[in-house]
Structure formats: C-alpha cells, structure tokens
C-alpha cells in the first residue's frame with residue numbers, strides 16, 4: 746500500500762487536476778494518452794497518475810509505480 750509521504754511542492758491532486766491540465770494546455774494530450782511518466786516512460790492516465798511536477802517550464806508526469814515515486818522524492822530534494 747501507499748505510504749503517506751506526499752510532498753507539497755508543485756504537486757497537484759485529483760479534484761483540480763483536469764482544471765489545471767486545461768489551464769496548462771495539456772489536457773488533450775493527457776486524455777489522448779500522449780503524456781508519459783518522466784522516469785519510466787509509461788503512458789500516464791487517470792488510473793496511474795501519481796503526481797505532476799514542474800521542470801523548467803515543462804510539466805512532467807509521474808506514474809504511481811513505487812520506483813518512480815522514489816525517484817520523484819529524490820528529485821524534489
């Protein structure tokens with residue numbers, strides 16, 4: 746099961762997700778399966794999305810695989 750160690754930096758969850766993706770202009774890409782996990786390159790969908798983070802001006806997606814979550818936490822440090 747998931748551990749509750751979510752960081753609050755640039756991460757956005759559920760409710761606001763669609764609205765935020767829309768504002769960022771990437772909702773269509775996301776819905777059409779064109780967004781990939783920054784770390785493992787799996788295609789991101791609503792089911793496996795763990796979080797988003799900002800890299801330069803790009804929004805990166807992270808899937809919910811334990812490996813990728815670990816990498817994300819390392820990256821955010």
Ligand SMILES: [Zn+2]
Nearest residue numbers: 782785808813
């Ligand atoms: Zn991944």
